[in-house]
Amino acid sequence: MPPTNSFFRLVFFLIAWHHLPVAVCAQSGKEDSLWQMVRENKNENATFRAFKKLGELNEKTNIQKAISYYRQALSFPFHLEYSKEFVQTYNSLGGLYHLLGKYDSAQLQHHQALSIAQKFNYENEIAETCQGMALNFMRQAQQDSARSYLNQALAIWTRLHNSLKQAAVCVNLGNVFLDETNYKEALNQFIKAEKIYEEPLKDPDGLSKALGNIGNIECILGNYDKAADYTQRALRLSEQTGSELNAAYCHRLMGRIFRKRATYEKALREYGEAVKIYQKRNDKRNESETYQSIGNIYYDLHQYKNALVQYDKSLQIAQRISNSSLMAYAFSGMGFAWYELKKFDQAITYFDSSMIKAKETKNHYLMMDAYQIISSIQEEQKHYREALKFHQLYTALKDSLVQEENRQGTQEMEAKYQNVKKQTEIELLKKDQQLKNVTLQQNRTAQTAMVVAFILLIIIGLLAFNRHRLIHQAKRQMEIEHMRNEIARDLHDDMGSTLSSIQIISQLALKENQAGPSAKYLQRIAENSAKMMESMSDMVWSINPDNDSLQKMLAKMKEFSAEILEPKNMGYQFQGEQTLNGTVLDVATRKNIFLIFKESINNAAKYSEGSFVDIHFAQIANDLHLTIRDNGKGFDYTKAQNGNGLKNMKARAFEIKAQLDLEAIEGQGTTLKLKLPLT
Amino acid sequence: MPLSIVVYEDNDLLRESIVSMIFLNKQFCVAGAFNNVLKVEEQVKSLQPDIILMDIDMPGRTGIEAVTKIRSAGCNIPIMMLTVFDDNQHVFDAICAGASGYLLKKHLSARLYDSIEELRTGGAPMSPSIAQMVIRSMHKKPAQVNPYGLTARETDVLTSLSKGNSYKLIASEFGISIDTVRTHIKNVYEKLQVHSQAEAVAKAIHEKLI
Numbered sequence: 001m002p003p004t005n006s007f008f009r010l011v012f013f014l015i016a017w018h019h020l021p022v023a024v025c026a027q028s029g030k031e032d033s034l035w036q037m038v039r040e041n042k043n044e045n046a047t048f049r050a051f052k053k054l055g056e057l058n059e060k061t062n063i064q065k066a067i068s069y070y071r072q073a074l075s076f077p078f079h080l081e082y083s084k085e086f087v088q089t090y091n092s093l094g095g096l097y098h099l100l101g102k103y104d105s106a107q108l109q110h111h112q113a114l115s116i117a118q119k120f121n122y123e124n125e126i127a128e129t130c131q132g133m134a135l136n137f138m139r140q141a142q143q144d145s146a147r148s149y150l151n152q153a154l155a156i157w158t159r160l161h162n163s164l165k166q167a168a169v170c171v172n173l174g175n176v177f178l179d180e181t182n183y184k185e186a187l188n189q190f191i192k193a194e195k196i197y198e199e200p201l202k203d204p205d206g207l208s209k210a211l212g213n214i215g216n217i218e219c220i221l222g223n224y225d226k227a228a229d230y231t232q233r234a235l236r237l238s239e240q241t242g243s244e245l246n247a248a249y250c251h252r253l254m255g256r257i258f259r260k261r262a263t264y265e266k267a268l269r270e271y272g273e274a275v276k277i278y279q280k281r282n283d284k285r286n287e288s289e290t291y292q293s294i295g296n297i298y299y300d301l302h303q304y305k306n307a308l309v310q311y312d313k314s315l316q317i318a319q320r321i322s323n324s325s326l327m328a329y330a331f332s333g334m335g336f337a338w339y340e341l342k343k344f345d346q347a348i349t350y351f352d353s354s355m356i357k358a359k360e361t362k363n364h365y366l367m368m369d370a371y372q373i374i375s376s377i378q379e380e381q382k383h384y385r386e387a388l389k390f391h392q393l394y395t396a397l398k399d400s401l402v403q404e405e406n407r408q409g410t411q412e413m414e415a416k417y418q419n420v421k422k423q424t425e426i427e428l429l430k431k432d433q434q435l436k437n438v439t440l441q442q443n444r445t446a447q448t449a450m451v452v453a454f455i456l457l458i459i460i461g462l463l464a465f466n467r468h469r470l471i472h473q474a475k476r477q478m479e480i481e482h483m484r485n486e487i488a489r490d491l492h493d494d495m496g497s498t499l500s501s502i503q504i505i506s507q508l509a510l511k512e513n514q515a516g517p518s519a520k521y522l523q524r525i526a527e528n529s530a531k532m533m534e535s536m537s538d539m540v541w542s543i544n545p546d547n548d549s550l551q552k553m554l555a556k557m558k559e560f561s562a563e564i565l566e567p568k569n570m571g572y573q574f575q576g577e578q579t580l581n582g583t584v585l586d587v588a589t590r591k592n593i594f595l596i597f598k599e600s601i602n603n604a605a606k607y608s609e610g611s612f613v614d615i616h617f618a619q620i621a622n623d624l625h626l627t628i629r630d631n632g633k634g635f636d637y638t639k640a641q642n643g644n645g646l647k648n649m650k651a652r653a654f655e656i657k658a659q660l661d662l663e664a665i666e667g668q669g670t671t672l673k674l675k676l677p678l679t
Numbered sequence: 680m681p682l683s684i685v686v687y688e689d690n691d692l693l694r695e696s697i698v699s700m701i702f703l704n705k706q707f708c709v710a711g712a713f714n715n716v717l718k719v720e721e722q723v724k725s726l727q728p729d730i731i732l733m734d735i736d737m738p739g740r741t742g743i744e745a746v747t748k749i750r751s752a753g754c755n756i757p758i759m760m761l762t763v764f765d766d767n768q769h770v771f772d773a774i775c776a777g778a779s780g781y782l783l784k785k786h787l788s789a790r791l792y793d794s795i796e797e798l799r800t801g802g803a804p805m806s807p808s809i810a811q812m813v814i815r816s817m818h819k820k821p822a823q824v825n826p827y828g829l830t831a832r833e834t835d836v837l838t839s840l841s842k843g844n845s846y847k848l849i850a851s852e853f854g855i856s857i858d859t860v861r862t863h864i865k866n867v868y869e870k871l872q873v874h875s876q877a878e879a880v881a882k883a884i885h886e887k888l889i
Binding site for chain 1: 690696699700764767784785787788806808811841843844847
């Protein structure tokens, strides 16, 4: 039990009067002689050193005693004679406060040490101070500060060629990296340390520490056999050197290994050993941590009530030494235990607390845990908004951490995240997450559908109105178009009937009077009315929007060719139609191409006196090519130039911005080439 | 025994011209000529012609309706529709209603006699435009794969015709004679009519008209 304040005061009071201390009992011969020196009180130097020595002797066995001795020593006025020792005492006191978790007090001591050491440029002491301060920063999760001080210490000791101290700094650096879950770097540092320790100047204590650390990493990496091996070595060494702290650490490590192997009885035993040591040494922080580990084992064994007990023990201590990190883990553990016991409200409270503490110590994994579990609980209780909120926090954090992972290049994050989860549970939750994401979203939208739907309705209303307007306009256009068509057709119908009649009547007249003088006039009437009807029919065909494809034009061309050429027993063939694919032509173009075609076929039928007409289509680049070739007798180009037919064709080609070429070789046939650029 | 023909055409000049033409041919004779189809059932019943020539677009009642009336009265007299344009949806409708064929007015003076003759012997010319319309209407009935029950060959011929190929080309394309092509087309006509008749009956039953 730690001495009470009154005892402290009493001792102090007695020292102040330089009286014989009554309540303190010397335990060893060495101590006796030291007390002798104190009693003699020859001079301040001697007495100071005596107290310092007493402190050193008791450091490993009775922390409180050691502290009191150091404080007594430091109560002496500062003298140049023992200035270095003064610094050392400050550091040692700081170290002890550190062990008790009194980090602020520890830092204070180190600061005192540093100022003196820097004044007198005691390099070794500066380095010691730096290391001590670094340890404090580590415990307070200020990794960057820790690292910077450690590097300072390392620099000094490298300069002073103190390899042992270098190794110690390496070990501490390794622990810093470990806290940051940078396993690669941590392992590097530990191996560096181990190498130094194993060299000629053997430091079994340091070595056992290094071995223990390597064992830890192997455990994290899942190589349990190697881990056990290293840890056993470390344990033996620490027992040899009587280093209880190391031994306790090794026990805990073994406990963890046994847990991973699911040999829980052995694990519990190891942890029990560790707790004993920590209690003896009054090492609160480690004691608290170990209770958590024990709690985890009970959790694994589904003995949740027992787990709660252990976590609570850990929590109590953590609260007493105001260690936020420990509290965060303890809260988390209890939260999980309550969750398993289905006491969800309790669970949420503890997770909440855990999250707060985790935030303080920037422990993202605990935060993630808390978010996820709270999200699940809220979901189960149908508080969907809350559930979604936490779930989103969880995924956001997870994503940023995954990026972190990839950057650091390790895949062993899970190991750090030890608190309560088994590996399989994590996998399951991951799979669950995707599913939950979907269902959560669904639930959420179901709840807020009303609001969204309302807004949407307004928007849709506006859009529909607009669309309706546009459609209405388009419809009107179409109606107008349709009406135009109708009118045209009606007109043509009437005209067509009449023209047909004229044709019929003139034919009848011709029949009656075949040889008469009016015969040729009647013939003309018949022909021209026929022509007129043909043109009308073509025009109506062209303006019909249904006929706007090349395919349709082709069909009409074929029909026409059959009509004109077959009666004359002329063969014909169409080629290359498949190259024309769904191109659309406007009215003018359709009409003109078709008419050019008709003219050409008509000429072939009437004048060429050939037996075959070859009609070839092609679509090259953006141009439509039409070639009409007959195997007739050709014609005299110059004569034809003045004829109406050719002129018309050229005019039509010009109108649609196409190129028309007519080649006629006497005796070899005529070829018409039309090139039309398509937009 | 001359064929008796009844003419329905609302354009007076044309109607008279047609009558004159028929009159000139000793093989035919005119049984009646009217400018509307309002009383078509009685007229056909009493006159009993061998052939009916009917304009499609007429005021009051259209030629298509008249065809429907005639056919639903159980009368199978061949009906030839007269039309200015052959790419008219009306022509298709008329055929579906039961018309036996059609003739373009611009071809009247040249082909009237031949067309009547062809009709009498059971033929029924079809133009690419009509063929296209048939195919299009087939595609418009997605529920039925083959709404008119055409055979593969009939569909082939129809498709080829819709592309503009003449009967001659179609014949050479499939290695059959022109007559076979004509027969196929005739079958298509009949199936169109049958189909439409069946539809009409079904529709009537559905609407409780029969």
